[in-house]
Amino acid sequence: MTDPTSGKLEYAAALVQLSFLIQRVYAQASRDYDQLTRQQAKLLCMLLSGPVGMAELGASLSLEKSSLTGLVDRTEQRGLVTRVRDSDDRRVWQVALTDAGEGLARRFYAHVMRQVESLADLDPADREYVARIVNQILADYRGSADLRR
Amino acid sequence: MTDPTSGKLEYAAALVQLSFLIQRVYAQASRDYDQLTRQQAKLLCMLLSGPVGMAELGASLSLEKSSLTGLVDRTEQRGLVTRVRDSDDRRVWQVALTDAGEGLARRFYAHVMRQVESLADLDPADREYVARIVNQILADYRGSADLRR
């Protein structure tokens, strides 16, 4: 087993190291934007496309429901999200961005994109190729996740 | 700003989503191997190439020294690592895998590699291409990190 921190890595080892690098970028960006935590930043980004129910959030974030309760509590106390009762089922809550949360989320997300883009000076053709393959990996995973339901 | 959880993503967005997917795989594998935490698993893997000093570990893991003290404490209490005094400088400690820690780390690491390999059914040529570009990203980052020192 070779040292995973240097030298030329095989496919899987390289992807794992890249994931740690990108998570480091993400965590640093979180601190840079209003001292967010990585988890709070991820929550905000997941709400950018509109309010999401607690159950769906828990599944997407791979969190137990009690863990999500705490995360939403802390993010709500900072004024970045609010809970909204579902009109159909009074047990259900939707989580939505506040105006402050949406502004912060947009700026944070754009910053992370810039940081990741500037990690390496790649040829445009290489970027497109990588984007295509990574989209294929993500699509294959979603397909297999659907099968498991 | 498009929903980052579905559809075709641009280069940076795709890499960020992939990093979250791989971290989920890594965390699940940690739980599957003796109920490791993600951080303990990462520590074990960093020691696979031999003992490492606390200072270097802290830099590699992006942890404050007190945070690392706690992580090594908990991992040591589980019998997976040991502290060894440096022979030259009696303030310095090296962290090393125990036999149990090394066996667990090897099995865990191999499992993560298999899991990541099997995320998608890619052409061998695509895997090689992705591996080459990701290695370039990692090398560019290390180069810029060296410049910042």
Next chain:
DNA sequence: TATTGTTATACTCTATAACTATA
């Protein structure tokens, strides 16, 4: 009865600041 979400509890992870031991 079943489901959604919260509360209670315990533990891990992390940072800041003060401290000890060694150089």
Next chain:
DNA sequence: TATAGTTATAGAGTATAACAATA
């Protein structure tokens, strides 16, 4: 004095189990 690492403390993140409100 300076450096390597620990201790003290506080807070965030997480899971399990028990619970309340609603369906």
